[in-house]
Amino acid sequence: MSVSIHQLKNNPIGIHGYNLVGCWDRTHCEKALKVASQIGYSLVEVPVIDPLFDTQATKELAHKYGLQLSCSVGLSESTDISSLEESVRKQGEQVLMTAVERAHTIGSSIVCGVIYSKLGKYDRAATKQNMQNSVEILRRVAQKAQSLGVRLGLEVCNKYETNLINTAGDALKMIEAIGMPNVVVHLDAYHMNIDENDPVAAIYSCQSRLGYFHIGESHRGYLGTGNISLRSMFRALAQVGYSGPLVFESFSNAIVSPFVTQALAIWRNQWDDGEEVAKHALAFVQSEWFAAQKSKTTPLLSHSID
Template identity: 85%
Template sequence: MYSATKTSNNSNSSNLIGIHGYNLVGCWDRIHCEKAFKIASEIGYSLVEVPVIDPLFDTQATKQLADKYGLRLSCSVGLSQDTDISSLDESTRKQGEQVLMTAVERAHAIGSPIVCGVIYSKLGKYSRAATQQNVNNSVEILRRVAQKAQSLGVQLGLEVCNKYETNLINTAGDAMKMIQRIGMPNVVVHLDAYHMNIDENDPIAAIDECQSRLGYFHIGESHRGYLGTGNISLRSILRALARIEYSGPLVFESFSNEIVSPFVTEALAIWRNQWEDGEQVAKHALAFIQSEWFAAHKSKTTPLLWGNEEKA
């Protein structure tokens, strides 16, 4: 059984180990914000990913409470049907651009160096493939948002997401092409083990493909439950990240409809819960990541193939 310790969180590398705020609370008013920070800090996390799109979000309270509990912050956004910047509808695109501009401003206000997530389309299933115009619309707006973000010292992270939650960026290769088209140095790739397990032919090759622009990583299981209990070779993924000397955050993401809002439940199809106690699954996740990340650094020079689970 894994056992987490505060002192070893970052003893093996410069990586911050974090947790998504919605793993612990269902909204982001002051009370829930403090609850999430208190739990995360007590468990031993160094970073909390904050859902800046929450209408109850309070930048001043979030920053003050993060300082109080000694936590670093990152920010994430998921666009909706009404704020889809790839849409052919101009008013929808304008609303989406405003959401992203606001997210960048909020990230800067709370000291987050990044806004990541599905920021290029709606978070949800499409009934058709993306057209070139959809891609062009997204690129045009993301370029403007990236320019604004750069002026504030903030990065944009394009989360590579599975085919059931977007039709625009499903692989690391898609993200790299989008970054090239946007043409801004502060746009990075945001990979997620859960999504990679669905759409990447070879997750290890995907990590290699985008290593020069990889800025953020979500650690999640195939069923979004307890780490190590699904079918993803998380050990292989962490070893691949160690081998390329990835220095960005490692953030645990797992959701239960016992906690998250109906919007998140519906957008992510959380119909079957893998857990009910967010604190318990968070403790297990931190211990798992610490242990496997330490082992990954010990064995990072060993030749690696997807699914190679041999112990160092």
Template identity: 40%
Template sequence: MEDAVARTAAAGYDLLELSLHDRDRLDVAHARRLLDDAGLGVACSRGLAFDADVSSDDPAVVARGEALLHDSLQVTQDLGGTHLTGALYSALGKYPGPLTDAGRRNVVTVLRGLAGEAASRGMTLGLEVCNRYETNVVNTARQALALADDIGADNVLVHLDTYHMNIEEDDLVRPVREVGERLGYVHVGENHRGYLGSGSIDLTGFFHALVDVGYTGPITFESFSSSVVARGLSNDLAVWRDLWEDGDDLARHARGVMELGMAAARRRS
């Protein structure tokens, strides 16, 4: 955490997103002090596991996932954050079949309860739209909106990620406009998850769409390389290549691309 906070601040960011997949190894109080001292905001993200999956038909598995989500909400608040986001609705991995009706009902019930607790704490939940190889619950912005409608809570918003959108959506503009004011969190990443601007993602169109809908929430950069990602998460996300080794250069470069891209989009709006 000391390393992550110091290097994030040095790269010019004002928010650090923490994955809670390694939550048991996180010294929350120490991390909070580091973040506060550096003047960094924090958001937390996570997906679930197949033995703690709220989209399961098995009540015991659902209960474990629900407990994990409520614990993650508490950790996020203890860190000083107000955003808990990610694949909160399922395990992170390839499913052998489609989502069942019972599984979807379980997702709605659990997240409705979590949203109520989050609202009482002044917190927001994000439904990250992920590709078909990482979940069978929400693969498009339209599906995320439908799930949020069924949950029926104003503090449940949509989280768009350009990497996943590149796989599942027709383009990177119309989904942003369709989500509109219900967009609550953004991941910017390349199609190969490496250096921003070195792949095929339509960053210009995406940044213009964000400006068109008046988005003012967090915009975070997400990238993975097998040289740094924890082995379990690397395996789950199929990160098999060393796409980069110098995280400081990667982070500074990405911040510049995002900052200049959003500034250019605002000037042309």
């Protein structure tokens, strides 16, 4: 039986704001939202703790351009909630509480990213105390978020950018320890390609706890030009009935700030024109997601080949 586009899940397809601009003051916010809307995206992920973040402008302009918003956060050395230093943990908790409040104000239903540790390489493995510190603070943040109708997404990140959550299994364990229903798994194809034994199996393992998905290539460039089996991931997402956002994320130091370039090691650019790569990404995701949903009645085995 044929499948029409009207029978398929209409997941929000989004793009990270830093794909289009390097900061989030009113001028850059408007540029990013206007371009994203014109290209055809329905959601923009905004860097809610950008030093120049303009809350009111973001809310007004998202409404003007008819866009949904999501919020992402990355903690630093001085705001690492897994830290053994109480003053550092307190600063990190305040950052997350502020992010939740801003998300609520601008109409975003989720705050995601590396919100459980610093975003950066550690020189040691995480301890039980590090994990406990993160869990206790995230439980309080999740309680605040729940009262505002906001979810928290724990982004599974590679070993070079955190020592706490490197696999979907790690995220699920932390979610169980936090014990709040509004905490979900945030998977990212780029990171999964580094640390998951089997990205397809990882997607299956999350099932209903999967709430956010980043689409990125192995080299953070044009989709379909790296070594990630994105088609298999899309099919797995369709198989488990994933209904959350599908968000393209790719960075270039031609656009992002020096701080982001350093934090994410963007030493080798894959593109110079953010609008061009964004157009390509939207077409790629729409095509692959449509194909994945049409074929979701066909069982997908682990390690499937495109």
